[in-house]
Amino acid sequence: MKADPNEELTVSISFEKTLPVSEGRYEYRLSGVNIPSTPNSFTIRAVNVKNLYVSVKVLLLFWVTKGVEAKNGVAAISRGNVPAGTYDVAIYGDAAEGASKVTIQITASTRILTDKNGNYEYSYDTRSIPPGKFTVRVGGVTRTVTLYETKPSRPPQKLTxxxxxxxxxxxxxxxxxxxxxxxxxxxxxxxxxxxxxxxxxxxxxxxxxxxxxxxxxxxxxxxxxxxxxxxxxxxxxxxxxxxxxxxxxxxxxxxxxxxxxxxxxxxxxxxxxxxxxxxxxxxxxxxxxxxxxxxxxxxxxxxxxxxxxxxxxxxxxxxxxxx
Missing domain, CATH: 1.25.40 (Serine Threonine Protein Phosphatase 5, Tetratricopeptide repeat)
Structure with a gap:
């Protein structure tokens, strides 16, 4: 896509995941989440919950946890200027009373600069995103993309x-x-x-x-x-x-x-x-x-x-x- 020359654009990638509730709690783990270079932001939003906790594994050694209480069944945690890199993330908490499912939305965003002709290019590693639909927003343009599960290729069968x-x-x-x-x-x-x-x-x-x-x-x-x-x-x-x-x-x-x-x-x-x-x-x-x-x-x-x-x-x- 094309924009104005030397224009700064916000690029965001988001997806939703519906989680089952077990004994009043929900949990979801992501491995290898790619956080783009700064400036960036990382937001996790949970619906139908009492609270939301997010733990991030830092330097492959220890976990850093942040929690928040929900308002009207919705809780969100955001962080800006997260050091670029790949992280393991655990999302968990207590579901709302009587809830059988919880919906979480994860959004990662960054800013990019177009070249002198208004052109730009951006790529994102989707290996941490589960199969399904995810949304890409660039400036004022939104696209929904379907991500399919990668099936391991079969080794060639012996000809008999x-x-x-x-x-x-x-x-x-x-x-x-x-x-x-x-x-x-x-x-x-x-x-x-x-x-x-x-x-x-x-x-x-x-x-x-x-x-x-x-x-x-x-x-x-x-x-x-x-x-x-x-x-x-x-x-x-x-x-x-x-x-x-x-x-x-x-x-x-x-x-x-x-x-x-x-x-x-x-x-x-x-x-x-x-x-x-x-x-x-x-x-x-x-x-x-x-x-x-x-x-x-x-x-x-x-x-x-x-x-x-x-x-x-x-x-x-x-x-x-x-x-």
Whole structure:
């Protein structure tokens, strides 16, 4: 806010607190009350009381107490030019006859000087003020501010397979992308196959391929089995691009023949030929079954895949199919 140049303004901060009455008495303690630099004033007002006592801890050694009797149920204690600093304060006394609650109002004020442009800045440590509404007055301007309780921040939770299972697929992808690929693979190793497939389906293909390569062969095969055919083909092609041909073939040999055939048909011809050629070398019987199913899905493309592989291995495959 802005005022006149070199103007002296009074700044006050006040808040109220309602206290319960117990056995005819009330009490309230404040720790770390910040008293601004002089000139200043500090006022405590209590309503619905017989008397008011205020004790202030001085120099961390002893308490100084001041008391006053109430008039018509209202008591107030004020002090001016209190040495600036942080104090512990105890407020207590006897409540009015029959009262179940007492209201106290605490006000701290000081004076500030604006600069040559009429600007000013003022800050106050609110740690001693309880959560709720408090009033700030600067010159003729009044503002009500709500102070919320500060909740301690939770320490980051360890990322586990259980937490991944409880997340949405999108949340899981974000969480796994934030950690090392080795750690992500270790977590997915323990995640259900369907969930892991859904997560890898949303993940960037290169990252998904890296994770798949680090999984055990059996786990990787189960995830590919549960995955959409287009995604499965793309991820396995990603493995090939990273020269993990053996891993790719092991997966294809472990999944169902129908799924492997679907992946061959969905893949591009060159990667599909490369996968099939290595499969024949590893297990020609499984390869023959996969090719037969692939031919039933897309004969033209399957023929192109077979034509593209090494002649000797193609011959082994044809002989196996003929049997």
């Amino acid at each position: 397979s259980e937490r991944i299972e409880a997340m949405t697929d999108e949340e899981a992808v974000q969480a796994l992308n934030s950690i090392r690929v080795e750690k992500a693979a270790a977590i997915l190793e323990k995640v259900s196959n369907g969930k892991a497939a859904s997560i890898l389906n949303l993940m960037e293909r290169g990252k998904a391929a890296k994770i798949l390569q680090l999984l055990t062969d059996s786990k990787a095969a189960l995830i590919i089995e549960a995955m959409q055919k287009e995604t499965a083909a793309q991820i396995l092609q990603g493995l090939l691009e990273r020269e993990f041909l053996n891993k790719t073939v092991k997966i294809l040999c472990e999944i169902s023949a129908d799924k492997a055939a679907t992946i061959l048909v969905e893949a591009e011809i060159d990667p599909a030929s490369k996968m099939l050629e290595e499969m024949i070398q590893t297990n020609v019987t499984i390869s023959a079954g996969v090719v037969e199913r692939a031919a039933n899905m897309n004969l033209t493309k399957t023929a192109k895949i077979v034509e593209n592989i090494q002649t000797v291995r193609a011959a082994k495959l044809i002989i196996e199919i003929a049997h």
